[in-house]
Amino acid sequence: MSEAETVIRVRDLRSQFGAQVVHDGLNLDVRRGEVMGVIGGSGAGKSVLLRSVVGLRQPDGGKAEVLGVDLSRAAAAQRQAIERRFGLLFQDGALFSSLTVAENVALPLKEQYALPPELLDPLVLLKIRLAGLPDSAAHKYPAQLSGGMRKRAGLARAIALDPEILFLDEPTSGLDPIGAAHFDSLLVTLKRALNLTVFLVTHDLDSLYAICDRVAVLADGKVIVVDRVEVVERFPHPWVQECFRGPRARGARRNQDVA
Amino acid sequence: MSIEGHVQLAYAPDGASELCLLGDWTLPHLQRCRAQLLALSSLPERWQAQGLGALDTGGALLLASTRRARGLSTDINSLPGLSQEARALFAMVLEQSEMVAPAAAPLNGFRELLARMGRALESQWLQTRELLGFVGLTLVTCGLILTGKRRLRWTSTVFHMEQSGLDAVPIVALLSFLVGSVVAFLGATVLGDFGASIFTVELVSYSFLREFGVLLTAILLAGRSGSAFTAQIGSMKSREELDAIRALGLDPMEMLVVPRLLALLVMLPLLAFLAMLAGLAGGAIVGSLALDITPGMFISRLYEMTEVRHLWVGLSKAPLFAFLIAVVGCLEGFKVEGSAESVGRHTTSAVVQSIFLVILFDALFAIFFMQLDV
Numbered sequence: 001m002s003e004a005e006t007v008i009r010v011r012d013l014r015s016q017f018g019a020q021v022v023h024d025g026l027n028l029d030v031r032r033g034e035v036m037g038v039i040g041g042s043g044a045g046k047s048v049l050l051r052s053v054v055g056l057r058q059p060d061g062g063k064a065e066v067l068g069v070d071l072s073r074a075a076a077a078q079r080q081a082i083e084r085r086f087g088l089l090f091q092d093g094a095l096f097s098s099l100t101v102a103e104n105v106a107l108p109l110k111e112q113y114a115l116p117p118e119l120l121d122p123l124v125l126l127k128i129r130l131a132g133l134p135d136s137a138a139h140k141y142p143a144q145l146s147g148g149m150r151k152r153a154g155l156a157r158a159i160a161l162d163p164e165i166l167f168l169d170e171p172t173s174g175l176d177p178i179g180a181a182h183f184d185s186l187l188v189t190l191k192r193a194l195n196l197t198v199f200l201v202t203h204d205l206d207s208l209y210a211i212c213d214r215v216a217v218l219a220d221g222k223v224i225v226v227d228r229v230e231v232v233e234r235f236p237h238p239w240v241q242e243c244f245r246g247p248r249a250r251g252a253r254r255n256q257d258v259a
Numbered sequence: 260m261s262i263e264g265h266v267q268l269a270y271a272p273d274g275a276s277e278l279c280l281l282g283d284w285t286l287p288h289l290q291r292c293r294a295q296l297l298a299l300s301s302l303p304e305r306w307q308a309q310g311l312g313a314l315d316t317g318g319a320l321l322l323a324s325t326r327r328a329r330g331l332s333t334d335i336n337s338l339p340g341l342s343q344e345a346r347a348l349f350a351m352v353l354e355q356s357e358m359v360a361p362a363a364a365p366l367n368g369f370r371e372l373l374a375r376m377g378r379a380l381e382s383q384w385l386q387t388r389e390l391l392g393f394v395g396l397t398l399v400t401c402g403l404i405l406t407g408k409r410r411l412r413w414t415s416t417v418f419h420m421e422q423s424g425l426d427a428v429p430i431v432a433l434l435s436f437l438v439g440s441v442v443a444f445l446g447a448t449v450l451g452d453f454g455a456s457i458f459t460v461e462l463v464s465y466s467f468l469r470e471f472g473v474l475l476t477a478i479l480l481a482g483r484s485g486s487a488f489t490a491q492i493g494s495m496k497s498r499e500e501l502d503a504i505r506a507l508g509l510d511p512m513e514m515l516v517v518p519r520l521l522a523l524l525v526m527l528p529l530l531a532f533l534a535m536l537a538g539l540a541g542g543a544i545v546g547s548l549a550l551d552i553t554p555g556m557f558i559s560r561l562y563e564m565t566e567v568r569h570l571w572v573g574l575s576k577a578p579l580f581a582f583l584i585a586v587v588g589c590l591e592g593f594k595v596e597g598s599a600e601s602v603g604r605h606t607t608s609a610v611v612q613s614i615f616l617v618i619l620f621d622a623l624f625a626i627f628f629m630q631l632d633v
Contacts, residue, residue, distance in 0.1 A: 097598040097599065097600045098600055109286070112286070113286050113287060113289065113290075114290075115286075115289060115290065116290065119289055119290065119293060119317070119321070122320060122324060122356065123316070123317055123320055125356075126316060126320050126352065126355055126356050127316070129355040129356075130316070130351070130355060142598065143596075143597035143598045143600075143601070159316075161286065162285070162286065162315035162316050162317070189351070192347055193347045193348045193350075193351040194316070194348060195344045195348070
């Protein structure tokens with residue numbers, strides 16, 4: 001995939017909250033078909049980067065393009081057309097609490113394409129199964145689900161429109177190690193079957209080793225290194241060294257060797 | 260540019276008929292793709308995907324379910340010519356779309372109706388019991404504070420006095436003033452026909468001192484402070500802060516409920532008194548502008564004709580209303596569970612319940628005072 005198309009392009013991004021500068025001249029490219037992991041310490045601006053890329057936040061400088069369009073500046077019609085082509089999984093699923101899981105998944109399908117029930121219902125059920133949920137979860141409300149199931153339901157909604165790019169905001173945080181590992185393998189399966197590009201914000205080292213093709217490290221307001229995780233872990237930056245040489249990293253690497 | 264998905268019957272080199280799938284089988288074209296497949300009365304066993312454009316889960320599901328419904332084999336090899344990605348997708352869809360979920364059991368309308376009535380009745384009963392239990396718990400906590408076994412949270416109490424008392428002064432005063440002038444206008448219209456427009460003074464003073472002053476204040480505070488209590492405690496509950504209070508060995512009744520109750524118990528009578536004054540002022544102004552009753556006359560008539568017991572009748576109801584509003588507001592907050600949606604639902608319920616209870620008790624009081632002849 002050396003010369004694959006660039007689907008996400010961030011150039012000289014600047015984000016600031018009052019006097020606090022979070023990003024200062026941040027650059028990042030994500031190529032089609034890869035799983036890009038974005039890591040960084042708390043407050044390094046991982047979630048802010050994700051929100052800037054998908055156009056939920058207006059950058060204070062520079063630009064962030066998805067599929068060649070700067071979403072925060074695009075006209076409404078153009079933005080909608082692009083938004084249909086990516087899926088977004090929020091940290092706690094962000095499911096609509098007054099709708100059941102099935103209605104949550106059906107909502108984007110119904111809004112974008114007027115599908116009759118005999119096409120819609122099986123498709124919704126299929127997405128729920130693809131996200132690894134049992135059929136019985138379809139008619140439950142988000143409040144009746146566990147945290148892990150809510151994330152899966154959020155994933156089912158994110159893949160409802162068969163997106164090309166999937167944005168994930170810390171998908172494995174708050175999950176037990178087994179649940180997190182299942183989620184990782186689910187992502188790999190989905191990525192292969194649906195031919196997804198994945199933009200993954202995480203601080204879970206296991207996920208980095210298990211599923212990411214490349215890893216971008218956020219520190220000092222910039223992306224300090226982007227490469228395969230084996231290369232990144234040798235990068236001479238204090239945060240990277242502390243992160244990848246700490247006791248937790250050794251565990252994650254050991255798992256990787258076993259797998 | 261995407262080409263709409265369509266089908267074509269053709270003959271393979273070996274003479275067998277096959278169905279050629281052409282164009283894009285994706286969500287935007289799904290309905291017409293389905294119509295095309297349905298239009299064909301018989302489908303050949305062999306399908307050819309050589310000319311297939313894009314395929315997404317919707318399209319793959321349509322192909323898989325059509326093959327299954329028509330009794331054709333659902334093997335991944337039954338669709339030659341798929342690209343590698345489409346093949347992986349089709350395999351996954353085939354695997355996951357196997358069983359169809361059972362439809363929900365049909366509902367019996369009449370039985371549903373009965374069940375719903377029963378549920379509503381039961382929940383009403385449970386709610387009443389819960390409210391009585393909570394009243395008891397609140398009184399016990401107050402007793403413990405009086406005997407010095409629990410602390411009274413002064414800071415919190417004063418804070419809530421400001422929030423639900425002092426901050427409500429403008430709205431309570433303005434509203435009572437307006438209602439007072441409206442009552443005076445009514446009096447002017449009706450009593451003027453009998454040449455008794457001077458009795459407008461009694462109309463305004465009786466109604467405001469006995470009823471409207473305290474009732475308007477209570478309804479306003481139910482909407483303003485009762486709902487705020489529910490929302491505050493409810494959002495704490497949904498973020499597990501109440502559990503944290505208990506886990507730290509503290510008492511939520513003491514920390515959250517008693518200060519709010521005390522604040523309303525002190526502030527509602529004061530606000531009610533203010534509302535009475537504002538209502539009388541409204542009546543006096545309408546009197547002087549529209550009825551030629553000068554403010555001086557208004558005051559002297561008020562002084563002569565209206566006994567002070569009416570004021571006490573009105574104010575005696577204020578503490579009970581304050582208690583009802585605070586207890587209902589706090590209890591609904593404790594009943595919140597899970598999502599933010601639940602906070603909203605219980606806030607609404609708190610306002611409806613406390614206004615209902617306030618008016619109900621006001622009616623009971625009216626009967627009670629009538630029997631007492633005060």
